[in-house]
Amino acid sequence: MNITDWNAIADAYFEIDDPEGRAVLTFIREKLTKLQPKRLLDYGGGDGKFAVLCAESLPLQEIVTYDPAPRMASLARSLCADFKQIRVTDATHEIQSGVFDVVTFNAVWMCLTSREACLDTLSEIARLLRSNGRLVASVTHPCFRTCKFSNYFTDFNNRDYSNDGTLFNVTIYDGKRELRIVDVHWSLTAMTSQLNESGFVIENLYELPRSTSGSSQPDASLWLVILAHKL
Ligand SMILES: C[S@@+](CC[C@H](N)C(=O)[O-])C[C@H]1O[C@@H](n2cnc3c(N)ncnc32)[C@H](O)[C@@H]1O
Known part of the structure; x- marks a missing residue:
């Protein structure tokens, strides 16, 4: 199983991605x-649709959307072109340290x-955030x-719950189109310790209520939102 090449599937993701239909983004x-x-940084912001959603509804001075996949950044540049407050980049070293009040990290x-990649990414986010x-x-x-x-x-098997870093196949569909990706599993324990090691304190966890989870199984929550602050 090979991990998803986000550059290669950027256009297909752009087609199927509907932020208004993703209750977690509204939340x-x-x-x-x-x-x-x-100042908001959308880290791994993909095609820029969340940045646009924020620019349209929130009084933000600046939104930076960063994605390392060049095709994603290119789609974001086109989509965000009319929004003066949005800047798109595919290189984090171009982003100034310690200036962002909030960093969003959606589905990244x-x-x-690997655990190292998670720690590197979270530490980089900590560098970009202002204190607190x-x-x-x-x-x-x-x-x-x-x-x-x-x-x-997905085809995930729960016997792998404690095997952090397990790859699994995901199918996303919207009634017309279907997109297959490969994701990586991190348990709650793994994500908590990675946050602690990168200098974050968890403030709250939100498991989206049934009515907004889009689940056909009444007790399931598709999305988990973690709110943490930088020490
Ligand atoms: C599922 S998409 C989510 C895009 C967007 N955040 C959203 O919610 O629609 C995952 C994104 O993470 C980006 N990504 C992958 N590895 C990354 C990394 N190491 N750092 C930042 N972004 C990464 C991919 O290029 C892709 O655009």
Whole structure:
């Protein structure tokens, strides 16, 4: 099983990605309304749709959207061209340290293939945040990978729950199109310790309520949102 090449599937992701239909992004935008950041970094921001969603509804001075996949960054540049407050980059070294009030990290943790890669990425996010700045991370809930959701299912086996770094196949569909990707499993224990080691303190965990999870299984939550702050 090979990990997803996000550059190669950027266009297919752009086609199927509907941020308005992803309840977790609406939930995070509401959290941002309360946090009132002036400067926001969307780390692994992909095609830029979340940046646009934020620019349209929040009084932000600056939004930077960073994605290392050149095709994703290119799609984001086109999409964000009309928004003066959004800057798109595919290189983190171009981003100034310690200036962001909030960093969002949506559906990126499952792309990171080793514990070292997770620690490097979280430490880089800590570098970019101001002191006491917030990290808002969303991940597919590691405890509900075997549930079949209305637009998402995986071939994960729960016997691998404690095998951090296990790869699994994901199918995302929207009724017309289907996209297959390979994600990486990190348990709650792994994500918690990675955050602690990178200088973050968890403030809250949000398991999205059933009505917004899009699940056909009533007790399952597809998305987990982790709110943490930098020490
Ligand atoms: C599932 S997409 C999510 C995109 C966007 N955040 C969203 O919610 O639609 C995962 C994104 O993570 C990016 N990515 C992969 N590895 C990364 C890394 N090490 N650092 C930052 N972004 C990464 C990919 O290029 C891809 O755009």
